[in-house]
Amino acid sequence: MISLVEVQETNKMIREMNLDVRTITMGISLLDCAHPDLAVFNRNIYDKITRLAENLVKTGEDLEKQFGIPIINKRISVTPIAIAAGGVHTDTYVPIAEQLDKAAKEVGVNFIGGFSALVHKGFTKSDRILIDSIPEALAVTDRVCSSVNIGSSRSGINMDAVKLMGDIIKQSAELTADRDSAGCTKLVVFCNAVEDNPFMAGAFHGPGEPECAINVGVSGPGVVKRALEEVKNKDFETLCETIKRTAFKITRVGQLVAQETSKRLGIPFGIIDLSLAPTPEIGDSIAEIFQVMGLEEAGAPGTTAALAILNDNVKKGGVMASSYVGGLSGAFIPVSEDHGMIEAVQRGALTLEKLEAMTCVCSVGLDMLAIPGDTKKETIAGIIADEAAIGMINNKTTAVRIIPVIGKNVGDIAEFGGLLGSAPVMAVNPFSCSSFINRGGRIPAPIHSFKN
Amino acid sequence: MKGIITVLGKDKVGIIAKVCTYLAEQNVNILDISQTIVQDYFNMMMIVDVSKPAKAFEALIEDLQGIGHEIGVEIKLQHEDIFNSMHRI
Numbered sequence: 001m002i003s004l005v006e007v008q009e010t011n012k013m014i015r016e017m018n019l020d021v022r023t024i025t026m027g028i029s030l031l032d033c034a035h036p037d038l039a040v041f042n043r044n045i046y047d048k049i050t051r052l053a054e055n056l057v058k059t060g061e062d063l064e065k066q067f068g069i070p071i072i073n074k075r076i077s078v079t080p081i082a083i084a085a086g087g088v089h090t091d092t093y094v095p096i097a098e099q100l101d102k103a104a105k106e107v108g109v110n111f112i113g114g115f116s117a118l119v120h121k122g123f124t125k126s127d128r129i130l131i132d133s134i135p136e137a138l139a140v141t142d143r144v145c146s147s148v149n150i151g152s153s154r155s156g157i158n159m160d161a162v163k164l165m166g167d168i169i170k171q172s173a174e175l176t177a178d179r180d181s182a183g184c185t186k187l188v189v190f191c192n193a194v195e196d197n198p199f200m201a202g203a204f205h206g207p208g209e210p211e212c213a214i215n216v217g218v219s220g221p222g223v224v225k226r227a228l229e230e231v232k233n234k235d236f237e238t239l240c241e242t243i244k245r246t247a248f249k250i251t252r253v254g255q256l257v258a259q260e261t262s263k264r265l266g267i268p269f270g271i272i273d274l275s276l277a278p279t280p281e282i283g284d285s286i287a288e289i290f291q292v293m294g295l296e297e298a299g300a301p302g303t304t305a306a307l308a309i310l311n312d313n314v315k316k317g318g319v320m321a322s323s324y325v326g327g328l329s330g331a332f333i334p335v336s337e338d339h340g341m342i343e344a345v346q347r348g349a350l351t352l353e354k355l356e357a358m359t360c361v362c363s364v365g366l367d368m369l370a371i372p373g374d375t376k377k378e379t380i381a382g383i384i385a386d387e388a389a390i391g392m393i394n395n396k397t398t399a400v401r402i403i404p405v406i407g408k409n410v411g412d413i414a415e416f417g418g419l420l421g422s423a424p425v426m427a428v429n430p431f432s433c434s435s436f437i438n439r440g441g442r443i444p445a446p447i448h449s450f451k452n
Numbered sequence: 453m454k455g456i457i458t459v460l461g462k463d464k465v466g467i468i469a470k471v472c473t474y475l476a477e478q479n480v481n482i483l484d485i486s487q488t489i490v491q492d493y494f495n496m497m498m499i500v501d502v503s504k505p506a507k508a509f510e511a512l513i514e515d516l517q518g519i520g521h522e523i524g525v526e527i528k529l530q531h532e533d534i535f536n537s538m539h540r541i
């Protein structure tokens with residue numbers, strides 16, 4: 001039987017260390033909604049989403065109560081719209097984004113992801129329409145998230161798409177200039193995007209996914225931090241073992257919630273994504289974990305090694321706890337959503353270049369960082385190209401979610417509000433990469449892609 | 453189905469009595485009780501059988517919360533699975 005000590009441990013994690021289920025994300029295929037007429041297509045997707053997700057929020061709230069653990073977000077991911085809407089006769093997908101927004105509001109989810117295109121090898125006509133629609137779509141909707149996959153280890157990097165995304169990010173920033181360019185907080189550029197990621201803004205329901213699936217994201221930087229406080233000054237083996245054990249326990253809770261959600265909704269369980277995802281709250285920070293590990297600030301020498309340890313051991317603990325670990329699983333390092341990272345930037349400990357190095361070993365990439373609004377679109381494309389190259393060569397997912405804050409400069413603060421937090425504008429290397437980016441074409445697949 | 457009740461707060465007369473009376477009224481059987489008191493701080497756990505309660509599980513959760521509020525302690529009822537999944541393989 002369960003002991004008092006065990007019960008206390010679990011409840012302490014929830015009460016004092018911000019243990020929560022970060023998101024229950026329902027993945028929905030929109031492939032059967034295809035129709036050449038935009039109005040019919042829009043009706044089809046609205047009907048399908050609101051039918052399947054009707055009880056999603058209610059079920060999440062019921063489980064939250066029954067198990068006594070917060071389930072913070074309920075979300076939806078859909079088939080990349082560039083694929084689902086490929087047969088629609090139209091030259092803009094903005095009305096589709098508006099329809100997704102409407103459906104999300106109807107069922108009460110706070111984000112819907114999948115206004116996306118997969119262009120790692122080249123563009124279809126539909127991909128072009130989608131990407132051109134992104135800036136306006138993000139400006140006129142509240143809950144729609146967009147992502148574009150521009151490279152993969154298997155096929156190389158589509159540099160035309162990289163260049164285009166530099167421009168699209170800039171346009172998104174300009175269209176939402178009155179809100180500190182917040183449109184860009186809902187736009188992710190990926191290399192090696194995963195098809196079952198439950199976390200926003202990069203979630204979409206990949207073409208290899210079933211009709212509908214429940215994917216659950218669990219988090220708990222606070223729990224890991226507290227566990228590491230108990231083993232201060234101990235050796236690396238003890239450090240790794242502690243992270244692994246903690247990750248195991250956290251993932252088991254996610255597994256329970258995922259299975260129960262799946263059972264109650266009658267929808268198959270997809271994956272658990274165990275990602276240490278910080279929130280702006282004190283005690284829910286990745287940077288604080290670095291400090292407990294022995295670094296003065298995030299960004300100090302040793303940070304990349306510390307992050308590698310964290311990311312690897314989170315995965316090891318998670319894999320042991322659930323048969324279906326997927327998504328991005330690891331440690332996220334968004335700047336604006338982590339008060340410790342913000343502090344590190346403000347103290348001059350953390351720079352864009354150090355963050356780039358850290359993305360070689362974290363689970364995603366350059367996330368939620370603000371740069372000066374007058375940064376050139378080619379420079380943004382250069383940052384995307386660097387990040388994609390790291391992903392392509394290292395067989396990992398990398399991403400760029402960067403916000404050129406119109407009208408702001410290094411040292412200013414951009415406010416995005418709520419979960420998205422606020423970010424200090426960071427300096428960007430001023431030297432030009434325009435001639436490199438303007439070459440156009442595609443970077444061929446790396447040598448290690450030839451595995452057959 | 454089993455539930456876990458935890459009570460946390462400053463120790464005083466009648467905490468267990470109050471909770472047990474309510475559980476009896478709701479046809480909830482107590483299977484196990486353990487408690488500790490550290491520096492006047494009352495920490496109790498009950499394992500209860502909630503297979504045939506008079507009210508729905510959600511309603512029991514709310515009632516117990518209410519009782520806790522009345523006597524100035526925190527009372528939680530949770531499905532046992534959250535603890536089993538975390539601490540048992």
